[in-house]
Amino acid sequence: MLEVNHLKKYFTTQKAVDDISFRVERGSIFGLLGPNGAGKTTLIRMITGIFYPDEGSISFKGKPFDPEADAQHIGYMPEERGLYKKMKIGEQALYLARLKGLSAADALEQTKLWFARFEMQSWWNKKIEDLSKGMAQKLQFVTTVLHRPELIILDEPFSGLDPVNANLIKDEIFRLASGGASIVFSTHRMEQVEEICSQIILVNKGQKILDGSVNKVKQDFKENLFRITASPLPAQLPSALMEVLQRNEDTLTIRINNGHRPNDVLRYFIDQQSAVQSFSELLPSLNEIFIKLVEGTSLSRQFQPTNA
Amino acid sequence: MKKIGLIIRREYMTRIRNKTFLISTFLLPLLIVVLIAGTVFLAIKGKTNHHIAVIDQNGYFKDYLKSDSSLYFDFSPGIDTLNYSQKNCSAVLIIPQLSEGQKTIYRLKYKKQLGLSNISDLEKRISTAITDHLIYSRTSITRARLDSIRAAADIAELQTYSDEGKNSRASSQGFAYGIGYVCGFLIYLLTFIYGAAVMRGVMEEKTSRVAEVIISSVKPFPLMLGKIIGIGAVGLTQFVLWIGLIIILTMIAYGLIPHDLLQEVGNIQKANAMGSAQVAQTSEAAQQIFAIKQSVTNTNWFLIIGAFIFYFFGGYLFYSALFAAVGSVVNEDPQEAQSLLLPISMPIIFSFIIMSIVVQDPGGSLAVWTSMIPFSSPIVMMARIPYGVPTTVPYWQLALSIVTLAGGFLFTVWMAGRIYRTGILLYGKKPSWKNMLKWAFRPR
Numbered sequence: 001m002l003e004v005n006h007l008k009k010y011f012t013t014q015k016a017v018d019d020i021s022f023r024v025e026r027g028s029i030f031g032l033l034g035p036n037g038a039g040k041t042t043l044i045r046m047i048t049g050i051f052y053p054d055e056g057s058i059s060f061k062g063k064p065f066d067p068e069a070d071a072q073h074i075g076y077m078p079e080e081r082g083l084y085k086k087m088k089i090g091e092q093a094l095y096l097a098r099l100k101g102l103s104a105a106d107a108l109e110q111t112k113l114w115f116a117r118f119e120m121q122s123w124w125n126k127k128i129e130d131l132s133k134g135m136a137q138k139l140q141f142v143t144t145v146l147h148r149p150e151l152i153i154l155d156e157p158f159s160g161l162d163p164v165n166a167n168l169i170k171d172e173i174f175r176l177a178s179g180g181a182s183i184v185f186s187t188h189r190m191e192q193v194e195e196i197c198s199q200i201i202l203v204n205k206g207q208k209i210l211d212g213s214v215n216k217v218k219q220d221f222k223e224n225l226f227r228i229t230a231s232p233l234p235a236q237l238p239s240a241l242m243e244v245l246q247r248n249e250d251t252l253t254i255r256i257n258n259g260h261r262p263n264d265v266l267r268y269f270i271d272q273q274s275a276v277q278s279f280s281e282l283l284p285s286l287n288e289i290f291i292k293l294v295e296g297t298s299l300s301r302q303f304q305p306t307n308a
Numbered sequence: 309m310k311k312i313g314l315i316i317r318r319e320y321m322t323r324i325r326n327k328t329f330l331i332s333t334f335l336l337p338l339l340i341v342v343l344i345a346g347t348v349f350l351a352i353k354g355k356t357n358h359h360i361a362v363i364d365q366n367g368y369f370k371d372y373l374k375s376d377s378s379l380y381f382d383f384s385p386g387i388d389t390l391n392y393s394q395k396n397c398s399a400v401l402i403i404p405q406l407s408e409g410q411k412t413i414y415r416l417k418y419k420k421q422l423g424l425s426n427i428s429d430l431e432k433r434i435s436t437a438i439t440d441h442l443i444y445s446r447t448s449i450t451r452a453r454l455d456s457i458r459a460a461a462d463i464a465e466l467q468t469y470s471d472e473g474k475n476s477r478a479s480s481q482g483f484a485y486g487i488g489y490v491c492g493f494l495i496y497l498l499t500f501i502y503g504a505a506v507m508r509g510v511m512e513e514k515t516s517r518v519a520e521v522i523i524s525s526v527k528p529f530p531l532m533l534g535k536i537i538g539i540g541a542v543g544l545t546q547f548v549l550w551i552g553l554i555i556i557l558t559m560i561a562y563g564l565i566p567h568d569l570l571q572e573v574g575n576i577q578k579a580n581a582m583g584s585a586q587v588a589q590t591s592e593a594a595q596q597i598f599a600i601k602q603s604v605t606n607t608n609w610f611l612i613i614g615a616f617i618f619y620f621f622g623g624y625l626f627y628s629a630l631f632a633a634v635g636s637v638v639n640e641d642p643q644e645a646q647s648l649l650l651p652i653s654m655p656i657i658f659s660f661i662i663m664s665i666v667v668q669d670p671g672g673s674l675a676v677w678t679s680m681i682p683f684s685s686p687i688v689m690m691a692r693i694p695y696g697v698p699t700t701v702p703y704w705q706l707a708l709s710i711v712t713l714a715g716g717f718l719f720t721v722w723m724a725g726r727i728y729r730t731g732i733l734l735y736g737k738k739p740s741w742k743n744m745l746k747w748a749f750r751p752r
Contacts, residue, residue: 080517080520096521
């Protein structure tokens with residue numbers, strides 16, 4: 001659906017995007033992660049045709065990306081939301097849909113459909129200034145997807161939303177993805193990514209530092225941590241086999257040492273006449289992986305001449 | 309390019325439907341009329357009556373120096389340079405013995421300024437008084453006889469015609485002056501009003517952050533151009549409404565003129581058409597109405613309105629593009645816009661000042677040159693055109709002015725588009741002039 005190859009964008013004081021490649025499959029939900037100032041927004045602006053890349057190529061639906069013609073197949077919700085404050089909401093939605101190339105009749109039909117779905121019909125003649133922040137956010141989401149885009153780019157779509165409305169939007173994202181739309185979801189909130197995304201990349205300082213499915217990334221970064229609940233606990237816990245990190249009544253958090261497998265631990269417990277009630281692997285959360293990877297690099301990017 | 313139509317429509321419709329549009333369309337002319345009437349009223353009413361004490365050592369100024377409501381000369385004896393202000397005089401005029409063949413200085417001492425026009429009026433009256441005195445003392449003519457000769461001499465009247473080759477057209481300098489001034493002033497005013505509207509529109513899009521959403525659908529250049537054209541169309545709509553308003557008001561005013569007065573006007577018209585050079589015995593009011601009517605019918609309105617629309621739109625495009633560029637680089641703080649606006653408003657204000665000179669000398673070299681330069685041509689040329697094309701403004705000047713203005717606005721729109729493209733998505737520090745020029749002229 002979308003393929004990005006060796007994309008570069010240098011500003012006078014920053015290498016905002018420095019050689020990033022990835023692909024987004026049709027119908028997938030793709031997470032674009034990174035700390036503040038990592039270059040996510042610049043990357044997105046190149047995919048939406050707002051910026052020209054300095055180097056590299058973007059292909060969209062198997063053809064080289066043409067910002068002018070492909071704009072109608074892309075829906076973009078920027079992080080900094082914005083709509084015309086003094087324009088009536090219904091007209092505004094129609095206007096944005098028509099700018100994306102919908103005919104007047106089609107735009108009206110889609111707008112009515114989406115307003116009904118989000119129970120916003122009574123807003124039609126109101127203005128943005130009459131809406132709460134959450135309501136404005138919902139409207140912004142609707143205007144992003146009105147024109148049936150095949151690629152939807154959402155930059156921090158849940159910021160400022162209460163859990164009910166966040167769930168509403170989340171369900172819509174799943175529904176749109178199952179309908180064949182590809183979704184690029186940019187955020188620095190990891191817990192949302194774990195729930196939603198199938199594929200992620202992690203960007204830091206303009207470079208890609210991680211790429212893969214959520215599950216694979218977790219497997220790559222797992223540290224052989226397990227949680228075991230058993231009673232009574234064996235009197236001796238051999239340190240050659242495992243290291244106890246935490247002890248909480250009958251529950252232990254352990255790290256199995258290299259060269260041993262989970263079965264070895266279980267066998268030891270059974271041999272010691274200890275009744276195992278539960279045994280599970282502790283995979284790292286994306287949050288932990290994120291912090292581990294980004295930590296140590298200076299958090300705020302330094303200004304540097306790029307000679308570009 | 310279908311999208312630019314949508315943008316123009318939005319900009320136009322949201323403004324036309326706004327109440328402030330209706331209010332400004334009908335209130336602004338009213339305000340201007342009230343303002344002009346008020347100034348004229350104050351100028352007439354507020355004319356102070358100056359009492360001037362005269363100490364005359366010649367003895368004849370008492371007979372010849374004429375007093376009226378603006379200057380009153382007090383010859384009462386006993387007034388001197390020390391006590392004139394106690395006697396309600398604001399100044400004292402001291403005329404020593406004048407002798408022939410040499411210049412003698414007479415002096416005016418004042419407690420209160422008389423003003424420039426009163427001073428020149430005073431000089432004229434003094435010199436008339438001296439002339440009168442000399443005529444009566446050297447010749448045997450009586451005063452009554454000279455007055456009757458003067459009255460009898462008032463028998464010729466100037467009618468100016470502009471020579472247009474085959475036919476010539478009666479013209480009125482005063483009328484052309486008025487129309488020229490009004491046109492120049494209107495363009496000046498509209499350029500500012502609608503230029504600022506463009507800037508505010510751009511700033512609104514930037515600060516409400518809707519710009520990024522729109523620019524993911526449309527390129528920045530059509531967005532800017534659509535805004536400029538849409539708001540310009542609002543300006544033209546307003547202009548057309550004003551023309552309509554003027555026509556209606558004129559018709560109402562014409563309807564209020566009494567019937568017999570109109571008949572008199574008709575008589576003058578007939579006499580004039582028959583080539584009779586004699587101004588028939590008619591009332592002054594009828595003659596005035598006739599003069600206005602003739603000026604109106606002899607003015608080439610199609611040319612003036614057509615030129616107005618071109619120069620309004622050309623000048624508007626030229627300047628509003630610059631206003632748009634400024635709007636795109638400033639942030640929430642309107643203070644930031646001030647310093648950037650100065651270099652844009654200065655040429656507009658200068659053009660207005662030049663226009664007020666040019667309208668009195670529409671054929672001079674200042675007029676010719678400033679109506680070629682696109683910075684000033686919209687305002688200056690519009691003040692010259694009512695004097696007549698191709699007499700006052702030859703065709704080549706008009707053509708050259710149109711070409712340079714068109715070239716000028718193409719250039720500013722192009723340059724502004726490049727600044728706008730970068731500025732509209734840039735938040736944070738206001739860029740310097742150097743940065744903006746770099747954005748405008750870098751290769752891509």
